[in-house]
Amino acid sequence: MMRFSTLIKHPANWMTGGRESRGAVLTSRIRLARNLRGHSFPGWAKRGERAAALDLMRPAVEELAPMKNAFSQELGDLGPVQKQVLVERHLISRELAARGNGSAAVIERRQTFSLMLNEEDHLRMQAIRSGLQLSEAYEALSALDTELEDKLEFAFDAKLGYLTACPSNLGTGLRASAMLHLPGLVLSDKIGQVLQAVNKIGLAVRGIYGEGTESLGNLYQISNQSTLGESEETIIRRLERVISEVSMHEQNAREKLFEDDPEMVADKIGRAYGVLRHAHLIDSKEALTHLSLLRFGAILDFFNEDTVALCDTLLMDIQPAHLQLHTGTKLSPEERDSIRAEIVRSRLQSLDSPDNHSDKLEAKPESDSDNPGD
Secondary structure, three states: OOOHHHHHHOOOHHHHOHHHHOOOEEEEEEEEEEOEOOOOOOOOOOHHHHHHHHHHHHHHHHOOHHHOOOEEEEHHHOOHHHHHHHHHOOOOOHHHHOOOOOOEEEEOOOOOEEEEEOOOOOEEEEEEEEOOOHHHHHHHHHHHHHHHHOOOOEOEEOOOEEOOOOHHHOEOOEEEEEEEEOHHHHHOOOHHHHHHHHHHOOEEEEEOOEOOOOOOOOEEEEEEOOOOOOOHHHHHHHHHHHHHHHHHHHHHHHHHHHHHOHHHHHHHHHHHHHHHHHOOOOOHHHHHHHHHHHHHHHHOOOOOOOHHHHHHHHHHHOOHHHHHHHHOOOOOHHHHHHHHHHHHHHHOOOOOOOOOOHHHHOOOOOOHHHOOOO
């Protein structure tokens, strides 16, 4: 089985998409909720019942072909910082991280699959891909789900579909979502009306870590809310259509900003570069805001092509638990701000200042339609 240190040392391709992530859509995620027939749901189960369910599920999950040599660990055997690092990497949920003995995480070596055992439901399975690949992620996870159904008996009702702890997941048990980087819409003050339109058609818009979290670094999650009465394919098709429309609005906003006020765009990117290159104290929120603008600058070719991947890696590495793991000690908020600034300065040391020549200011951003990752 894979060790925690090895898992962390090799981030997934979708975490650092590089040129694949030049469009608005960074990642696509499919999550399926399943419960065991004849077993109390985790929230109501006694300790012995949870242990029995885990003993039944964990070997079945570990025997799945893609899970060969996977990372497999009970949450009680992980420290608070290790659990929070997995949350910051979107490999487990905050809810699972809050649990201890009787819960586990099994994560495929490339981190494209992550299965949570005894979270809110017995099984929360997720597949993540870079760019807009919801259908591909669903097909891959559906194959895993089918394989597991040969080993485990899931709670299923002919009328209600898959039975889940939360009624909002009844039916397909499907949550499909995409993470989008929308600096163009934010800078042009169009983000509110676009997200309001998305909400009106019954989709959810959330922050960087899902439900109950704020948007940071111009990052937004868009996901389905309805899971009952429609097929998985119908839900995914609708979501893909809406996400493509939001991507188009973002692209239009980028182009209009560049046409109408190129100096403002250059100024925002230049200021972000200046702060990140020279700050000695920087908190998470400010760092994410400036890294988002630096990433935006890289997409607009103000920096070399490797800068997008560099920003994606930094967005992950400067988060609180990652900093504590990096130093191997518990840090105060002030110490985190100092170390975060030091890491950012070090990683950006060789990054040349933005190329603000007139030819760059007159250039057009690359469109999502030219981006094979989306």
